Amino acid sequence: MKKKQAAMTMSTVLLLSSVLAACGGDKQAQGDKQGAAGGNAPYPLTMVVNQVGEIPPKDNEIEKAIKAYTNTDLQIQWIPTSSYDEKVNVMIASNELPKLMKLNYTATIVGALKSDIFWEIGPYLKDYKNLSAQNQQFYDNISVNGKIYGVPLFRELGRAVIHYRKDWFDAAGVQVPKTLDDWYNVIKAMTQGDPDKNGKNDTYGFMLDKKYNQDAASTLTRLSVAQGGPNKWQVDASGSFVPEFMTTPFFDTMKLFRKLYEEKLINQDFAVVDATEIDKAYESGRTAIRISGGNAQSIQDKLVKVVPTAVVDAAAIEGPNGRRLPGESGNAGFLAIPKQSVKSVDELKQVLAFVDKLMDPQMATLLVKGVEGKHWEDKGDVTVPLDPAADAKEVKPYRDTLPQRGESYNIAKPMKQTDLFRKIGQITKDNEKYIVANPALTLDSATYSERGKELEQMISDAQTKFIMGKIDEAGWKAEVEKWKKAGGDKLAQEYKEAYEKSKKK
Template sequence: MNKKRFVGLVCSLVMTAGTIAGCADSNGTPQGAQAVPDNTPLEITIATPQVGEAPKKDSDIELAIEKYTSAKVDIQWIPTAAFEDKKNIMIASNEMPKAFKLTYNATTLNAIEAGLFWEIGPYLKDYKNLSAANPMYYDNIKVGGKLYGLPLYRDIGRAGIIYRKDWFNDLGLKTPVTLDDWYNIMKTVSEKDPDKNGQADTYGMFLDKSYNDAALSNSFLTRLSVPFGAPNKWGVENGKIVAEFMTKPYQDSMKLLKKMYQEKLINQDFSVVQTADADNKWNSGKAGIRINTVASAVATSFDNLAKSVPNAVVDIAPYMGTSGNRVPAESGNNGFFVFPKSSVKTEAELKRVLGFFDKLLDPDMSTLLTRGTEGKHFTKASDGKAEFKDLTLFNLEVKPYRDSLPSFEVTGLGLPLKLNELQAKGWKVVEDNLKVVVPNMALTLTSKTYIDKGGELDTMIRDAQTKYIMGKTDDAGWEADLDRWKKAGGDKVMEEYTAEYAKLKK
């Protein structure tokens, strides 16, 4: 839908509702726009999904934010289950807050392409905190090569190998670098009875059905194959976008799983196992490697295991391969804030709103959003780092703001959190990963065919992979399934992604 038609529809809907709203003209310029005097307090309305119990109006955290930023803040907490419907109504009526948290989906893209929101990319250079963030945070939410939103920052390179160091030491194992290493670990842990109970009930890893989820950059097959040169979901070969499962490194990883399945070195029911069931295997001391989590959770993984196996020793290592330390980049956000032209009337007002968000990343605000208030939610340790005093109270009073406003967590701009040795190692892996993450080259590209048939195509290829690993098809059968995927729309998806990619490269 083009901009004139979309905006015309919006205005029509608004007038039908009997509401007068500041619709844009055909050039996307807000009508009746008036400058906001610089000497008046900024009034900023924010709409965001509710996280936990909605904080009370004028809470201590909200008042502290207002005092520091010299703004009057009005946050509309919308229950998560109702958010998409509410969002669509607000967009259709053009009655939106000044900062609107959205996610990357078809409705959002249509509204952005219709010109309802400000492009903010050219302004970021003027804000010290916003401009200092890794550019990938912004690249991952661009539309047509332009930036329209500020992300709720999340770690981009979270992959890590959490493993039973006591087992590895006893069995003479090292963390894997080659596919043969992975095979050797699976075989040794499965056959050498590392828990010494006399039963064949241990696994090198316990696979679950999300192992090849097309929507997850942290799916195991993607994490396994990227260090060997595979793309992260979608890559570029000879100027063309290709799917990961069409590449040799990915197919070699599939062949490894096939071999391990045939030799019963991985759980035979992996195609129906829930992630929670895989977690329980780790927690009960039956798995050598925990694959379905993030590096920063290594201390939690140890705590959960220690309840069943008090003497267990857990460690963390980066994913390595023949191409070195490479990990798939995740989206790096939990949604992003856009700024509607109907409510942010002028460029001057937009700059003030961006200034508000920039201030949220100042050390004092970053500490408030990620640690809470000193003496109430945290105390300072002897080394000056923060230690949570009342985590329950923090989760009730602070976490909703931390999860709904831009901030960085442990490696952020505020007061550092005191970490034990294992926690520090986990976060170090996350920090180091950021230097070697492999982006999903189609993350912000648009394919009409994928929008229309993506779910069907993803299911088709996931089922084909599972059949291959379980030995229900051979190499020829896999190639036949791949051809069927191409003919069903896969070729068209790659063609459309390639065309979009070529446009952005010009």
């Protein structure tokens, strides 16, 4: 035990020594050993982020390494996630702000950004090697009136992946579906063809939960985009905004699910069942195919405990004309710099230098994997995690609240993972080239701020009624008209005006 502790202590010393050495030698970021502070003394940097798990102890190994490498006296305040937005709003109202803080893209925060409380950082991004290297879509997705006020906590822009029972597909001689007819035929075969060979009618090709048509993970949006439809909104030739549910690909997707429901090829309780119950069905071997954010390996690990011969595989979402999927926000919030506490452009640049250095290879490795010898070890071509519990407790709080791109950016060696895990990672990485952006994602609309959720609920309920056969096509069109009169037309007009205004900047 003492030998292990000694080894970890030595590895920590070596890490700190290496990052200190790196700080002294990195002239681009530090310039004559000046660090983020612009001088030899550590730059005092206060930061507010949401709590992830337990609050890490002060001056732990991760934090010491960050401070040493960036030459900052970093002081982090962790606020519970459940009350985070509320506390941030109070801090903004009372003008008691740190130098760097995580914000979520909410109506209140957008209002604060418009009020000139935070620095616009867009014009400075080009001066930072790591920040400027990221896909512009990440920044566009948090812009306000075309201006960028923060650095995203990067997440994949296109996470959607198809997971399926390869053993069932192979036995039935079916392929991963592309057209809506393909989806119908595969789902029918996996529901009625007794793929588990137990002689019972107890499987589904596909299942939905009650949030099947909501937000970025909407199954209807994912499938209709693959068929050529828009992501939430479409901008027509005249610049007018048309909601996805008024386009042919979306309506055809709804008709597919209406047919599946009518023929009992999907679960009949989809309108009320929680996602956790659907998880259990997949993990117990009762469902064939799923679209989710890339957790096929987790499903496989749980599934083989119940069905040892089960094989889960992953595939990109494709339509009849190739790969196409809805783009997501690409962030878990963003880091912004208040003007009240960072008063000059020179100091703004010091804070941006700190954030940029967090994405250097040494820091990227630290944030993603932790401390070598304690959280991971080098095994030649790959690195191997040592203690998942320690990683979750000690590394994850920083990994989730500081900018990093996982193993896709500035990580020299990949972590040892299964082939399936690697495949999913490659699919989501490649997805970035095939995403369809939501043109209304960052546009202003007073109607949406006041009644957006109500309007979304109106149309979501109508979709469910149509799929369940409670209304026909005429009834659906009548519901769309109600939506338009209740504020939908006004919402679309406001988006058009905001879009045209943004194009003039």
